[in-house]
Amino acid sequence: xESTSMGTAFDATNTSxxxxxxxxxxxxAVIGKNNNPLLVKSFSTRHQELxxxxxxxxxxxxxxxRVAPGSKNLDLYLGLLYCIEDLAVYGFMTNTKIxxxxxxxxxxxxxxxxxxxxxxxxxxxxxxxxxxNPFYDVEAAPKITSKKFLAAVDxxxxx
Numbered sequence: 001x002e003s004t005s006m007g008t009a010f011d012a013t014n015t016s017x018x019x020x021x022x023x024x025x026x027x028x029a030v031i032g033k034n035n036n037p038l039l040v041k042s043f044s045t046r047h048q049e050l051x052x053x054x055x056x057x058x059x060x061x062x063x064x065x066r067v068a069p070g071s072k073n074l075d076l077y078l079g080l081l082y083c084i085e086d087l088a089v090y091g092f093m094t095n096t097k098i099x100x101x102x103x104x105x106x107x108x109x110x111x112x113x114x115x116x117x118x119x120x121x122x123x124x125x126x127x128x129x130x131x132x133n134p135f136y137d138v139e140a141a142p143k144i145t146s147k148k149f150l151a152a153v154d155x156x157x158x159x
Contacts, residue, residue: 023104023111025157026087027052029145030127033097036069043157046089056101058082059089063099065156076124077117092120100124115157119156126152 015082022153026044031037040056042049063079078091086107092100100123104111130149131138 023115025102025104027055027101027103028153028157029056029099029101029103029121030123031056031060031099031101035099036142038098038141039150039153041150041153052103055084055087055089055103058084059101060093060099063091063093067093077113077120079113079116090116091121094124094125094127098127100127122156123153126156 024043026047027040027042029037029041030039035057037053037056040049041051042052044052059081063078066078066081079095081089081091081101083089083106086105088104088106088111090102090104092102094100095130100118100120102119102123126149129152130136130144130146133146134152136146
């Protein structure tokens with residue numbers, strides 16, 4: 001448990017509560033610092049997984065543009081990266097250059113940035129728990145296969 005500036009405590013490993021979101025997540029991706037996909041998890045029955053791989057790799061290019069040397073963006077949350085057909089792609093990048101990409105349907109209600117930030121914060125916290133595991137080798141693992149991490153991602157999206 002950690003203490004926030006307001007004095008309340010939160011548990012970084014607790015993902016049991018479903019966020020009060022007004023949107024449906026179709027895909028969550030974790031992209032490595034060399035733009036290698038560590039995880040591309042689809043929650044859609046309407047779209048093929050290959051489409052989400054395309055969306056994530058396209059998002060990597062946009063993320064690189066936004067965080068290029070000389071850019072004034074210091075926030076980890078990158079917001080809406082782009083829209084394609086009926087999909088909206090949002091991004092977040094850690095200080096260690098790990099990128100989190102979330103793809104949602106644009107047909108959903110208006111999406112509040114605070115809801116997306118909360119989703120990315122929880123996803124980032126779960127990633128921190130994963131890499132802090134002494135038995136997990138970040139450099140040697142080509143993909144994220146941790147059952148605990150995958151269950152946490154499922155819990156965040158499916159409730």
